[in-house]
Amino acid sequence: MFRGEKLVSDLKTIGQVFKIPPPSEHIHIIVELPATTDVKLSYTPRLGGIGGTMILATEGERVGTYEGINLNSPDICHREQTIQKLVEKISKVGFLLVRSPPMSGKTSLGQLLEQHLVKDPNIRVIRISLLWMGIPSGTWTFEEEFERLMSITWKKFQDECGHIRTIFIVDEVQMLYVPQGEHETASRHKGNVFWETVKRCQQISNLSIVAFAAYGYKGAWDLSSATYTIDVSPFMILPENTWSIEDVRFTEEEYKDYFLRFCSTHLKNMEDEDDINYLQEYGFRGFAHIKNLTPEEEELCDRVFRGPINIRQSYSTSGKEKRLVRTNLLSEQDGKLDFASPYLRALYLQRRWGSTIRPIIPPQDFKSFLRGTFTNMNAEAIRNSYCVGTDGQLLERAWQMEFYQAATQVLPADIFISPDVGTYWGSSGYMDFFVGDGRSWAIELLRDGEKASDHKSRINKIYKPIRKISKEWAIIDIRHPGLPNNNPEYSADHHWINVYCQEGWKSVIIEDKDEKVEVKLMGEYL
Structure with missing residues (x-):
């Protein structure tokens, strides 16, 4: 065992310390200590887990998962145009609610926004999904789970914004909505404390909130209740504070970027049918569920395909409805059960009955x-x-x-x-x-x-x-x-x-x- 040499003065060079070269069989590591090691911040910085929280996990690594993308994947498009537009919007309005159908890219957009913002050392960026707090039908509260994820109270987090410009990204915020017709204090999971902050943050220049929400009954994540009331945000949100699917979708340049990245990664060295089977599975989160439907679920999807089903007249919810809603294949809107997006309807049609897509351009010779x-x-x-x-x-x-x-x-x-x-x-x-x-x-x-x-x-x-x-x-x-x-x-x-x-x-x-x-x-x- 050999001890290292300590460079006792910044004025000394390595040559002054090592008069002769160290033995070649030794490992040579030069460690430069931080300029300051005892500075106490006046706010809670980003923690070591995902989104800057305490959660030590990964996102987007499995087909069929709902939570985002793997940012290290070589085929990821970083969507610079949309992210820049989103950053400018946040700076202008303070609070922004992004609403679009399930599986339309909200979570991944939140990840890309976080990745873009953390490059600025003058901003504290925290991203949380309410799914990390618990299941939609659970008895947890927003404040309790926030403290578990961040090791500080919600109130202290807000107070700290006086010391550091903070952007708070919240995914699946529909889980804090209020049943229609009820007072805002009836916000699910006692989320009224969050909505009160939303009102204030539009006047507080040092705190901005970006919230992502899915359409449908409780955001299409839960269908465990026999009462079919529609959850809504607890106060009127102005159009200038909202984005829709039109804002979320890819620009033409972003789509070209993604398409070229995908092809260069997955189509360059295709050898046999196994490669093509992999592509059929890749990234299609609805595809996995359509392939594995039970006969009862298939019968339900056939009925929904012929037209949305009015489920308000039902007194109970079947298991097949719950699973198809939880997996985002179906969602409930205005008391009717329908496919969560036009894409999933078309995908079900193709996988259930097949399709023939004819080319537009004929063979050249x-x-x-x-x-x-x-x-x-x-x-x-x-x-x-x-x-x-x-x-x-x-x-x-x-x-x-x-x-x-x-x-x-x-x-x-x-x-x-x-x-x-x-x-x-x-x-x-x-x-x-x-x-x-x-x-x-x-x-x-x-x-x-x-x-x-x-x-x-x-x-x-x-x-x-x-x-x-x-x-x-x-x-x-x-x-x-x-x-x-x-x-x-x-x-x-x-x-x-x-x-x-x-x-x-x-x-x-x-x-x-x-x-x-x-x-x-x-x-x-x-």
């Missing part, structure tokens, strides 16, 4: 259309298909069905692909597909090189009327995994395309006269 079609094929459906021949391999009909389904996902809604075409143009045979709308693309499929010469001869004979009106056409030979090309004489033909399915049907190699390209089959994820 025939080659990109063919590659896009194979990209949209469903590898899972191909792997599990029973449409096989005596050799155990997929029949040509299976590929025709899959090609048609995938092609419709590549073409916009006003461009049509027709199967089994021929008679319309006077052909005595039927070519597999034709894309109209001025494109005039014709496609003939075969599998595993079977009857390749017959397919080729049809083009020059019975399909000749179709070929004449086609601007682009191709014969596509789709081969199962491991089957080599046994028709090399056709590969030099500009209209002949070989498609080699890879192991597990996860991808195909598309080979034409000019190039060879591997394409992943992504249909089940698009």
Whole structure:
């Protein structure tokens, strides 16, 4: 064990203390003590936990959690435009109530605001979520829980604002609302002491409060009461002291920033379907609950989807209603149960009954259309298909069905692909597909090189009327995994395309006269 050397004077240099270099096997650490170590502040500074409180925890690290975001995540957009606008608003009005639907970004905005403000050493920033104090239906009081979180009383906290400019950020403030029609002293959890401070802080220049609240019955966090009264703030808040979802939502520049960060983080090195399954889960807090609905909850959501349900006529609240409200999938407003946001309604529609989203921009050429079609094929459906021949391999009909389904996902809604075409143009045979709308693309499929010469001869004979009106056409030979090309004489033909399915049907190699390209089959994820 070796002792360190003490630099007894600020005037001494390291060279004066260490006449010879210390041994190389020693660890060399130079510690500079703070200029002052015994200064007693006249106020309570930020503590070591989240938000500057005593709580030693983390936020936003699990999918499905309601509490904010992980600020250290590489795909976080810091929303500088909105935060700067919010800071200017706070400085001007003293108190601001931010109201928007559940899961619209209020908690994360509060985190980003805190992160921005703590850079200023002349400001004390404290952020608290009322969910940290207790469950909405609990018997806790605001003052008691504030003292537990901050180790000082609410009154002392206010008194200290005379010594330090303070910005107090409060999330889930709807938990302190007052049942409609009752006196403000009936504020839940004895929150009237908070609202009294709100009134004063608009005249106290050294204290500003930013409060975030969710729409709906008790903020859509609790549905345990049989009485369906609507909670409201205990006094009239002027429009100049409120923000709505219009103010909270991303600006165009912020959205672009977030989108690019997300893609660079999660889409850069995608290797297999597990990566895509991860993306389906990422960040969609409503998604996890929609996936895990019980049959009773699913039935309730079906009813709500058809139209909001009047629940004021009920005398009790079922367990499924409570859970769906607590998880923010549904919320109660004006006595009616509805989806908490339009996004969740659309998400439920998609996950419950499926959806087809057609592109707006068509493929730029025939080659990109063919590659896009194979990209949209469903590898899972191909792997599990029973449409096989005596050799155990997929029949040509299976590929025709899959090609048609995938092609419709590549073409916009006003461009049509027709199967089994021929008679319309006077052909005595039927070519597999034709894309109209001025494109005039014709496609003939075969599998595993079977009857390749017959397919080729049809083009020059019975399909000749179709070929004449086609601007682009191709014969596509789709081969199962491991089957080599046994028709090399056709590969030099500009209209002949070989498609080699890879192991597990996860991808195909598309080979034409000019190039060879591997394409992943992504249909089940698009």
